[in-house]
Amino acid sequence: MTMRTKMAAAAAWLLAGAALPALAQAQTQSQAQSQAVDPKIAARVDKVLQKTPLIDGHNDLAWEIRARAGGQVDKLDLRADTSHLAPPKDQPDAPGLMTDIPRLKAGHLGGQFWSVFIPPNITGPAAVKLTLEQIDIVKGLAARYPDVFEMAYSADDVVRIHKAGRIASLIGVEGGHQIDDSLPTLRQVYASGARYMTLSHAINNHWADSATANPEHNGLTPFGKAVVGEMNRLGMLVDLSHVSEKTMRDALAVTQAPVIFSHSGAKGVDDHARNVSDEVLKLVAQNHGVVMANFATTYVSAERNRWAADRSAEQARYNAPPFGGLYIGQPDKAKAALAAWDKAHPAPPVTLAMVADHIEHIAKVCGVDCVGIGSDFDGIGETPVGLEGVDKYPALLAELARRGWSDEDLAKVAGGNVLRVLREAEAVAKKLQATTQPSYATIAELDGAK
Template sequence: MTTTPTHLKFPLLFAAIAATFAMSAAFAAGGEVNARVARVLAQTPLIDGHNDLPWEIRTRFGGDVTKIDLAADTSKLAAPEGEAKLMTDIPRMRAGHVGGQFWSVWIPVSLKGPEAVQVTLEQMDIVKAMTARWPHDFAMAYSAADIRRIHKEGKIASLIGIEGGHQINDSLAVLREYYDAGARYMTLAHSSNTDWSDSATDAPAHHGLTPFGKEVVREMNRLGMLVDLSHVSDETMNAALDVSQAPVIFSHSSARAIDDHPRDVSDEMLHRVARNGGVVMANFALDYVSDAHRRWSADRSAEQARYNSPPFGGLYIGNPARAKAALAEWEKAHPAPKVTLAEVADHIEHIAKVAGVDHVGIGSDFDGIPEAPQGLDGVDKYPALLAELARRGWSDVDLAKVAGGNLLRAMTQAEVVAAKLRAEWGPSAATLEQLDGARPQARH
């Protein structure tokens, strides 16, 4: 038997005791941080600016909320090939202390005209059906006061956000009907330009907003519908900020200084948002969080095009199995960079540093992204994100602001502006043809 020399026993014992105390202190500190976060979220509703579950219900379950049990763990459901497992359900929302959720009413930009309006209304109906099916957990909210009341009742406030200006079919009347049906924000453009606004991911067509686009912003102000500038070009951001009398939001965008993606927000724009009183709600999409992952995705797309897409490649056109295998081989040789919760916290801290802590929030994009950062893989993980900020020195007051207080403040201010504008003028009867000239030809 090997024995420890007597002269080494006491130092080893003291080291073991010290390590035990250190571990105990770390656990105690972690417990205190978690308790702080729980106290904050008991008082202030955590409001996520963007979740795409309604479209997943449409595509996976035919839009029938009776075919999905949100009261169970949806991550255990089989996902279609190439798609992520669901990130949202009621048990995980409860574990994540969610107090309010803007459900994204997204439709493809390929849908135009009356069809776009119809599908938008169908998606809004899914949100309402989902809320009605689980009345002990959800309640529809149409104002900041509604969110606060529903949170005090122990339920999750369900709100609707329209994710694309193409969904109004160039009609202010349709915009008003969406508001009356419950929509409380609209993204001015999605992945391609509308007839009146430019997207961040399309070639400039209007260099911002057309006269009709500016009228859309004014009418949104009059209604009390938040102007969402995620997805739009910098010129569109500037044009909207020039016009809007109410705070704007970025429902799911992060900091471009950290990740140079056009979907993120530049420091110059963060300063403008602060002056406007708006809120930038940090996104969890890997390519919008990590510059390394964004560059890896670009390389992967180029490699995929080389296998599948003429005229730049097409090595395996007509042989999809070989193309898939070749891409898998490339991915094995070039593994994706890891993206973590801490990197999302970096974005939140940068936005708070540049724009101010009153102008940052959370907009996960859950169930609209193929993968989430490590440690943030579902709606149960919001407390972990706030705990990371707490460990970095954030006060309880500031944690409450990023969780939902800032969004509530912006929404309340937008409601005040709307009341003033409604007293001054009625609904706009302007049309795109009147303000911009002939209606553009539909693009195919």
């Protein structure tokens, strides 16, 4: 999820307790039809995806099930079209979902890392409890739709499930706050099925700095480095999306296994805090990791990023409680003023081709072996034109094919690269488990009293 969307979730949690809202923002961009794809290119893409599982690094459907259905998997019918799903009462402008079974099948998805996100301001035992509940939602999807989904815990599982015609469901924990500063809890989250963990989310936690917060730890603390070491020993992928550049560099310096960026773009295309610099991309190449391109419009388009910053400043000028504003306490006037600004300053368009630009930039700097796809579907409020939902992955690969990508390279970006990283992490874990015992170090021992 984008920082704005997920922090909205955190604020709503604090204000409304367990009555969680839907988090997606209203889409302001029209849902344009994808351009027609050359039939020969479409056939090539289909052939690639028959052999190689298309693996998306990040989807927030599990959080939407909590937000829209109270976490009850049986109350949201994924066999139906969810694109026009009615919004929650407390989020009347929320769009429909980007994920459902018909569109997953149309998109030829072979594997999905489902995020088990919890707002980063929820910490301690409450975060652990909610994390386990989110894991239960993901497992509940596989139990309710066994003909469509099957839980996967290894690279071999993904390949086997894809060959059987089902979608391999993997679990990603989206923030180190979700383990409550505890290596034993990390191990139990892994035992529950999680195969990656993002080291931080939109705010700093006790041991890792975020990309979207002021530095607090100068990257990773000693305990944070111990977390990376234990993840290596377990075979759990270290995810560096959301973290600060210093945290990225610290993690890359200490990890013994390849890392992932589950949903990030290239700063060389759009200088957004959530994207990855060319200097770090070169380190990722040395690490043999993978950067999975995000579809969030402000991460994709530099022009859209600037527009969003200007709009946020304008919104704050009109009404920014508790700090005041021109129309503080006058929500109707504030809404009208922002609508007038929107009319005078239409949002710059963002397209599928721009996502392809990020993929090509990452491949140019880092190599074609370290790029993948991490859409952030159902965690972003709007999408690029041509990538409106999970049925659109083939169109993105077709755009790369149109630009001259070979079938071999299409297979790598679709899922081959992240499968390789998963296998390499499993191999590192096997070696470490033969020589290294689990760590019971505490944050107090390694970092001192906070």
